[in-house]
Amino acid sequence: MPVVVAEDVRKSFGSLTVLDGVSLSVSEGELIAVIGRSGSGKSTFLRCLNGLETPDSGQIIVAGHALAPGEEALRALRQDVGMVFQSYNLFPHLTVGKNIELAPRLVKKIGKAEAADIARSVLAEVGLAEKYDAFPEQLSGGQQQRVAIARSLAMRPKVMLFDEVTSALDPELTGEVLKVMEGLSRSGMTMLLVTHEMAFARKAASRVVYFHQGRIHEQGPPEEFFGAPKTPELQQFLGAVL
Amino acid sequence: MPSLVFSDVWAQFDTLLSGLLQTVWISAVAIVLGVVIGVLCAVARSARSRLLRVLAAGYVEGMRNTPFIVQLFLVFFGLPGLGIQITAIQAGLIALTLNLGAYSAEIIRAGIEATHRSQIEAGAALGLRRRDILLHVVLLPALERVWPALSSQFVLTMLASSILSQISVEELSSAGALIDSRTYRSMEVYIILAGFYLGLTMLFRLSFDLAGRFLFPRRRAVAVRR
Numbered sequence: 001m002p003v004v005v006a007e008d009v010r011k012s013f014g015s016l017t018v019l020d021g022v023s024l025s026v027s028e029g030e031l032i033a034v035i036g037r038s039g040s041g042k043s044t045f046l047r048c049l050n051g052l053e054t055p056d057s058g059q060i061i062v063a064g065h066a067l068a069p070g071e072e073a074l075r076a077l078r079q080d081v082g083m084v085f086q087s088y089n090l091f092p093h094l095t096v097g098k099n100i101e102l103a104p105r106l107v108k109k110i111g112k113a114e115a116a117d118i119a120r121s122v123l124a125e126v127g128l129a130e131k132y133d134a135f136p137e138q139l140s141g142g143q144q145q146r147v148a149i150a151r152s153l154a155m156r157p158k159v160m161l162f163d164e165v166t167s168a169l170d171p172e173l174t175g176e177v178l179k180v181m182e183g184l185s186r187s188g189m190t191m192l193l194v195t196h197e198m199a200f201a202r203k204a205a206s207r208v209v210y211f212h213q214g215r216i217h218e219q220g221p222p223e224e225f226f227g228a229p230k231t232p233e234l235q236q237f238l239g240a241v242l
Numbered sequence: 243m244p245s246l247v248f249s250d251v252w253a254q255f256d257t258l259l260s261g262l263l264q265t266v267w268i269s270a271v272a273i274v275l276g277v278v279i280g281v282l283c284a285v286a287r288s289a290r291s292r293l294l295r296v297l298a299a300g301y302v303e304g305m306r307n308t309p310f311i312v313q314l315f316l317v318f319f320g321l322p323g324l325g326i327q328i329t330a331i332q333a334g335l336i337a338l339t340l341n342l343g344a345y346s347a348e349i350i351r352a353g354i355e356a357t358h359r360s361q362i363e364a365g366a367a368l369g370l371r372r373r374d375i376l377l378h379v380v381l382l383p384a385l386e387r388v389w390p391a392l393s394s395q396f397v398l399t400m401l402a403s404s405i406l407s408q409i410s411v412e413e414l415s416s417a418g419a420l421i422d423s424r425t426y427r428s429m430e431v432y433i434i435l436a437g438f439y440l441g442l443t444m445l446f447r448l449s450f451d452l453a454g455r456f457l458f459p460r461r462r463a464v465a466v467r468r
Binding site: 071082087107 | 366
């Protein structure tokens with residue numbers, strides 16, 4: 001039973017077609033690496049999966065929730081779908097602990113003490129237990145991104161979306177974030193990540209998906225995908241980035 | 243050349259003190275109520291309802307483009323004409339509060355508009371309700387951001403309360419005028435009055451700074467760049 005199903009998803013911004021009929025099915029525990037040029041629609045697709053963008057047509061079902069308009073339907077879906085952004089998007093006025101506790105408290109109505117327990121446990125998962133009382137600006141980029149991952153984890157999502165989460169980081173900080181993501185994948189989390197980290201995609205992904213001109217142009221397991229790309233477009237793309 | 247003689251004025255210290263206290267409490271009440279109105283109006287100006295947006299904009303622009311003394315007289319002399327009887331203090335409080343409400347609404351709106359879209363998306367992605375995003379992700383950081391500007395506006399409100407002397411509210415300036423009329427020591431009276439206002443301003447600024455540290459923990463923990 002797939003956890004993510006997208007069928008013929010289309011999306012345009014004005015006259016610009018960004019998604020031109022994307023279909024993808026993701027099984028539980030899979031790690032899907034989505035790659036492609038800038039403007040190929042990969043981030044827009046990811047943002048459609050939790051309703052940050054509304055597709056013009058097509059169907060999306062994530063963790064059993066069909067994407068539908070209306071605040072309540074979206075909130076139900078988003079409770080099961082975590083998302084981590086390129087620019088971390090931590091709330092700067094709240095401590096690390098409060099950043100993590102906010103959604104469990106407001107959305108799941110969990111008590112203060114229990115929320116704090118959850119926060120400490122997810123912080124430990126990303127190796128930042130000692131940063132509970134720090135403010136985001138007191139952390140490095142890599143640490144902030146790990147806190148952002150912890151903040152998503154605190155909602156116990158069934159699927160996690162990562163939108164170029166290492167693109168804003170120095171190479172030395174990228175490693176610590178990828179390590180956390182790898183661990184998460186090993187624990188069985190279903191993950192979709194838009195990434196430019198080809199080495200990571202090759203090593204950790206169960207499937208790599210190549211977006212080209214708003215469509216999924218080619219996909220496959222990493223060995224095959226990187227070892228023997230079938231289409232000239234992918235060959236050209238890999239030639240440019242590897 | 244006549245010399246300055248302060249003793250006659252100091253002899254009326256009780257009058258000054260009671261005026262000072264009046265100024266402090268009127269200002270404090272106007273600030274608290276004014277900032278509440280300011281928050282509501284700032285939110286209303288970015289509301290989805292067009293009616294709310296227009297009403298809030300009309301109020302803010304109306305207040306910001308007319309002199310405070312005219313607003314004060316409208317309340318004090320105008321309302322009784324409509325059959326609403328109010329005391330001078332009530333009129334002063336209403337006018338000061340409405341005036342600060344408009345100015346603080348603009349300041350808070352600037353803070354709200356500085357919120358990056360990605361913050362709102364992060365809140366939405368976590369499944370937060372629209373109103374929770376507004377309060378926890380938009381409004382509280384906005385207030386923190388504009389707290390220094392708001393504090394300055396609060397001080398201006400306190401200073402503007404001196405105009406309430408025009409409708410016989412017995413605040414600090416009014417007390418000064420009274421002592422002046424009793425002693426004919428205008429220079430001395432107004433030197434002392436200026437000193438009192440200066441002291442009050444510093445006291446207010448200090449209080450707002452402390453309040454900011456209490457309300458916004460980040461200001462305590464991190465040296466906020468201004």
